[in-house]
Amino acid sequence: MAESEKVIRRAMRAGHRPRSMVLAQNWRPSLDDLVADVQAAGAPVFTGPIDLIESITGFHVHRGAIAAMHRPELPPVAQVLENARRVVVLENIVDHTNVGAIFRSVAGIGADAVLVTPRCADPFYRRAVRVSMGTVFQVPWTRIDPWPGGMKQVQDAGFQVAALALGPGAVSLDEFAASAPEKVALVLGTEGDGLSRVTLEHADRAVTIPMAGGVDSLNVAAAAAVAMWALRV
Template identity: 65%
Template sequence: MDEQPAPDLPEGVTWIERPDDPRVRDYLHLTDVALRRVLEPAEGLYLAESDKVIGRALAAGHRMRSLLLTPRWVEDLAHLVAPAVAAGTPVHVASPAVVQEMTGFHLHRGAIAAMHRPRMPSLDEVLAGAGRVAVLEDVVDHTNVGAVFRSAAALGVDAVLVTPRCADPLYRRSVRVSMGTVFQVPWTRVEPWPGGVATLQGAGFTVAALALTDDAVTLDRLAADAPERLALVLGTEGDGLSRRTVEDADVVVRIPMGGGVDSLNVAAASAVAFWALRPEGAPPDP
């Protein structure tokens, strides 16, 4: 790794020469998914990458723990750097080579921030006033989780619930793919599951399971007479929904397919279903 001389930096900004510097421990070994799953919840940490995503996290009231940039972005992102320095938040700058060795990837968009995790809201808090809810059952791919959140934000879904084995919506890749919409859409974990189906029904929701069964109704049919409060359950990428979830749901719904295709990727299916089942007036006209 070639060493880069320290550039002239604003007061309060620290130059980092080595990827193993303890001051940037939060950013180490991001490619080790298993480690991050243990480390992040335990220490109340998640990572937000890019100016836009960090801005959305701050706008949602989340607190920055530290900020890491490469030199060329220090001036361009002064609107992030200056308030962080003023608040006493550590701001670190390192060469692209050091950042890549530290994190395991090239930082394309100039900045990554370690953020304090917000308090997880209760299920009652998230469901209060919600008309459309998405439930992600054991969706383990972080990219799919982020894509579902982005569709939910765009297409009128009021809240997202994730089951205990579902991937973390605040994992770096989920946050990045969602473009920060994980900070906009209220969400929490629902457990136990699938016992939570009865909890949703008790709260007044019609629970619709998106699955391929002989008695499934088409999405168009459900949308034509959609209930006022609807919880749409989407299943894992490989096996789909569990048998008990399908059995306990009020209705099973499918997206009609052509071309010899039986199903869509869960992220694509969520976007189709959210659009078809969007409440009247959502999303608003431009």
């Protein structure tokens, strides 16, 4: 589901196909071109008072426009890794807000792609789409299954797998970034327990963002942004 004019436009620019669009009538006059594009793609456009629309959806429709998009077939992992140098792997991150925020940072900081493990929340879920500002439609991503079994494919594609983790044995992000390899896959762990033991065992490096102020860890989306920025190419 793509919510708001901006997100719908971003999805369509990235080549995604609408199934239908619902538009509050007060927004209709300023969106002639978007309506024409959606209709040209063969999708119906429904217009009505915002109260009626929200009584149908059951939630507040952000900026009066929402479109159902066709769910694309996800590309193979090899295709997503091709030509990439910075890849982010989301291991079982279950909160749609965190998933959306990480995609927004990936797009904004300029990392190349995202791999999501089988139990990770769906990046195309409405809340994730909205928090990502629609970047889930433009950032190359796919599911990597199995995981952590699939880590070997990432390593075989030339990536050094860096597990973002706390604890002893991890090199600091500053030190890692100072001589970062050409291709890095940053693996981020789940909100509660962090990365699995098997992932930590098989990763090439464990990398930590040194903490201060008696705080033990960052929110996973904040950690992703800090690490991507430090490793940007």
